[in-house]
């Protein structure tokens with residue numbers, strides 16, 4: 141009896157050995173199939189990427205990275221003594237005089253769509269930016285943050301003096317009057333309002349871009365700001381909107 145059980149167990153081990161072998165071989169072939177498929181897919185993606193890049197480049201407007209309206213200002217490109225000729229809006233906010241007429245057109249189009257744009261902040265001098273930053277840091281210090289944490293927190297939404305687009309007169313923060321009167325300020329939820337959506341969809345027609353869009357924070361270095369408009373001119377703005385490029389990406393494409 142014991143012998144029979146032993147034989148049975150040996151037989152069982154033998155069979156399971158074969159079974160495992162088949163299984164392993166099956167797995168192996170499955171793996172190699174997957175590997176082949178993956179490499180084919182990545183080749184296809186690369187070709188598509190290249191094709192897409194070429195298509196994108198063929199439609200590029202005939203402009204120069206040195207154009208005044210393409211001035212790049214960010215953490216790595218500070219403003220050096222740019223003193224624009226300014227024009228004041230009705231509420232005292234200022235813009236570069238060359239940008240002003242386009243902002244008026246944008247406001248008028250918004251009004252016709254049922255939204256009253258409110259200019260919150262246009263041109264700011266470097267000194268004024270420093271003061272705003274200091275105030276913001278102080279408010280975080282008052283909330284109990286350490287000096288270092290307060291500065292970090294403040295710089296999530298504010299730029300170091302000299303690195304703000306507001307020094308150029310080419311940028312303006314806008315909200316919608318009714319929304320603002322309900323007690324809202326520069327909050328990301330503005331982007332989800334009807335006015336915020338209208339702005340994102342129509343600003344390019346008047347030469348403006350939403351400079352810090354969602355999902356591009358790693359390139360712009362700035363959190364999503366649905367209210368911050370930057371003038372770049374109509375053809376640049378329309379191209380950037382169509383291809384979902386931020387200014388940094390667009391300039392890189394022009395330089396290519």
Ligand SMILES: [Zn+2]
Nearest residue numbers: 311312313368
């Ligand atoms: Zn801004």
